[in-house]
Amino acid sequence: MILTDSLLDLFLETRRHTEEICSPLEIEDYVVQPIVDVSPPKWHLGHSTWFFEEFILKNHKKDYVLFDADFAFVFNSYYETLGKRVVRADRGNLSRPSVQKVYDYRVYVTEQIKVLFSEDQNEELYQLLEIGIHHEKQHQELLVTDIKYILGNNPLLPSYSDKFVGHIEEEHEQDWISIDEGVYEIGHDTTDFCYDNELGKHQVYLQPYKISNKLVTNGEFLQFIEARGYQKFDLWHAEGWDWVNNNSVVAPFYWHLIDGKWHHYTLKGMQQVEKHLPVTHISYFEAFAFAQWKECRLPTEFEWEAAQNFFPWGKRWEWTESAYLPYPDYQKAPGALGEYNGKFMVNQKVLRGGSVATPPKHTRHTYRNFFHPNLRWQFTGLRLAK
Known part of the structure; x- marks a missing residue:
């Protein structure tokens, strides 16, 4: 199966949606990790980007230059095959890299993926891009739930967004x-x-x-x-x-x-x-x-x-x-x-x-x-x- 424009469009749409989820946040919200199960929003932004760099760009883009050599250590989640990583419970200690640098990382990797797929299309790349897209979608769900935990355990219980649609009634009769x-x-x-x-x-x-x-x-x-x-x-x-x-x-x-x-x-x-x-x-x-x-x-x-x-x-x-x-x-x-x-x-x-x-x-x-x-x-x- 060869890459179609629709898959690349889905990739770009997915990358945008992750950042839309984070748009209501204050800069201080990006690094909070109240418990080990909850990852800071900044980490989600970096990890979902690292996935494309690690599994696609490093292995398939000729002469690819890493955005930052430390990011594999910072943003690897649980892949023992790929080497050492920050302990999960310590993700909230990452005051650096800055939020801005992580967003710069996202732009860099997204653009490099666009260049790669304008030059080379094959079945393996198609499958890797597709799993990368759905991997990021998984992290979008985790982002929403982690943001809720972060704000829901803030003593002030602040609102995330008045636009979030979370209350859906099942109007049909029980049967x-x-x-x-x-x-x-x-x-x-x-x-x-x-x-x-x-x-x-x-x-x-x-x-x-x-x-x-x-x-x-x-x-x-x-x-x-x-x-x-x-x-x-x-x-x-x-x-x-x-x-x-x-x-x-x-x-x-x-x-x-x-x-x-x-x-x-x-x-x-x-x-x-x-x-x-x-x-x-x-x-x-x-x-x-x-x-x-x-x-x-x-x-x-x-x-x-x-x-x-x-x-x-x-x-x-x-x-x-x-x-x-x-x-x-x-x-x-x-x-x-x-x-x-x-x-x-x-x-x-x-x-x-x-x-x-x-x-x-x-x-x-x-x-x-x-x-x-x-x-x-x-x-x-x-x-x-x-």
Whole structure:
């Protein structure tokens, strides 16, 4: 497959969108790292640029000159194959390079990519550019969620942007969709882009089940809180119960009880919780406990995929009951790109769908997101099954 103008346009559109996400920030916001899971916006800007430099320009552009020889050490994330890097927890200590220099780096690499692809087009370059684009789109989602964490843990709880569209009501009536038992095909099987963890289309046998056509709402989760769901040990996994007690968890992340009413921090600032909107920022532990309380369960990722044509999705990442494991005949890519997904297939749960932070032209019904069960800084919600 040879590069088309549309792919280069997508590359340029993606590069612009990353910077648009950062445009409401103050310069002081770019370097903050409150916890190890959250990376500073400046680091995201540099890392997504380094990816194109490391995997494309260094190996394929003749006489390519590095923008800065230290940037591979600063902006490598977890690629052991590519050498030493800044410890993840220390990304917030990078007061240098400056924000301006990182933006200069972005311009430099973007222009070099444009020059390279005006001179040379081949299947390998096409595939590398495509994965680089979607890698940056992943970081756009992380940028939004990390910015929310940074501002949502600022004592002043400042607003990110009044233009951010984060509140989407599912207006259709709640219903249970019945899915027949049988053998269903799972996995990606088109020529469109996907990650390697979606490959290996295979068949799974499913027992008959029902799945909700709506996400669980704030109002429903508020009923769980009022029923003292966070205090009932029998609803929780043992590890989840330890997590609740060790961290004094009493509500979804960003929720605050103010004058007897629940509020939550949003990217538009602090607002009163709206009961009709889908609940978000919950851990797998909380999703599981809520399902137990409702005498239901979470769907497996295979049940979710088999039923996805029957309900709207993409408003929240949805926890599933499936462990993040390789599909049959899974093959890691050679070299550093083989570290992209495969080495994380342990101790994590699969999420399906997408969220209000997911950029355009990125998610699909076979997309497999994955996080540890205790994490909830992403826009995570749940859908019930039984």
